[in-house]
Amino acid sequence: MLEAVNLSKTYQQHEALKPLNLTVKPGEIFCLLGANGAGKSTTINLFLNFIEPTSGKALINGIDVASSPLETKKFLTYIPENLMLYPMLTGVENLDFFCGLSSLQFKRDELAVYLAQAGLQEDFFNQRVSTYSKGMRQKVGIALAIAKKAQVLLLDEPTSGLDPKASNEFSELLIKMKEIGVATLMATHDLFRSKDTGTHIGIMKQGQLLENFEAADVSFDSLEKLYLQHMHN
Numbered sequence: 001m002l003e004a005v006n007l008s009k010t011y012q013q014h015e016a017l018k019p020l021n022l023t024v025k026p027g028e029i030f031c032l033l034g035a036n037g038a039g040k041s042t043t044i045n046l047f048l049n050f051i052e053p054t055s056g057k058a059l060i061n062g063i064d065v066a067s068s069p070l071e072t073k074k075f076l077t078y079i080p081e082n083l084m085l086y087p088m089l090t091g092v093e094n095l096d097f098f099c100g101l102s103s104l105q106f107k108r109d110e111l112a113v114y115l116a117q118a119g120l121q122e123d124f125f126n127q128r129v130s131t132y133s134k135g136m137r138q139k140v141g142i143a144l145a146i147a148k149k150a151q152v153l154l155l156d157e158p159t160s161g162l163d164p165k166a167s168n169e170f171s172e173l174l175i176k177m178k179e180i181g182v183a184t185l186m187a188t189h190d191l192f193r194s195k196d197t198g199t200h201i202g203i204m205k206q207g208q209l210l211e212n213f214e215a216a217d218v219s220f221d222s223l224e225k226l227y228l229q230h231m232h233n
C-alpha cells in the first residue's frame with residue numbers, strides 16, 4: 001500500500017508538490033493526470049526516495065521511504081518512460097541482473113516463465129535488448145515486478161510512445177497485477193487508459209491534487225471535460 005501524508009516538495013520558492021494526502025490500496029490502480037510540470041513525477045520520485053520531502057511522509061506498507069529506503073524498495077518496482085536496461089544483454093540476462101540487485105536468484109527457466117507471464121515473445125528471451133521495441137522493454141520491467149512479487153508498482157508515463165496494441169497489452173498486464181493485489185501509482189497523460197484501466201483517477205495542477213475519484217464514477221466524456229476545465233482555469 002502507498003500513502004502520502006502531507007507530503008510536499010519545494011524547490012527554492014517553487015512548490016513542486018503542495019501537501020498531498022493520498023492512499024493507494026492493494027488492488028488499486030491510481031492514475032495521476034496533469035499538465036507538464038503539475039507535480040506527477042515529483043510525487044513518484046518522493047515515493048522512490050529519489051528526492052527528499054520538504055514536509056510530510058511517503059509511506060510504503062506503512063514504512064517511511066526516507067528513513068527506510070532499502071526496505072521499502074524491496075516491495076516496489078519502478079518503470080519509467082524509458083526503462084534502463086543493458087542493451088548488450090538479453091532479456092533473460094537483464095532480468096537476472098535486476099533480480100540480483102534485489103538479492104533474488106532464479107534459474108534460467110524460472111526467469112523465462114516470468115518473461116512469458118509478462119507477455120514477452122519467447123523468440124526474444126535470449127536476444128539482446130538492443131533489438132527490443134519499447135513495449136518489449138516495458139514487459140521486462142513487468143517481469144521484474146512479477147519475479148520480485150512486488151506489492152507496489154510506480155509508473156511514470158510507462159505507455160507514452162507505445163503503439164495502441166502495445167499500450168493495450170501493458171494495460172492488460174496492469175490489470176493482472178491489480179488482480180493479484182498490487183497497488184499501482186501511475187503518472188500518465190492518457191485519459192482513455194486512465195478511465196479504462198485505472199480504479200482511481202487524480203487530476204493535478206501546479207503541484208496540487210485537485211480531484212480524486214473512482215474511475216467507475218465518470219464516463220470518458222465527463223473525464224475529458226473535467227480535465228480540460230481544470231487546465232483552462
Ligand SMILES: Nc1ncnc2c1ncn2[C@@H]1O[C@H](COP(=O)(O)OP(=O)(O)OP(=O)(O)O)[C@@H](O)[C@H]1O
Pocket residue numbers: 011014015016034035036037038039040041042043187
Ligand atoms: N530539481 C528541480 N529543481 C527545481 N524545480 C524542479 C526540479 N524538479 C522539478 N521541478 C519543478 O517541479 C514542478 C513539477 O515537476 P514534475 O516533473 O513533477 O511535473 P510532471 O507533472 O511530472 O510533468 P511532466 O508531465 O512534464 O512529466 C515543475 O514546475 C518543475 O519545473
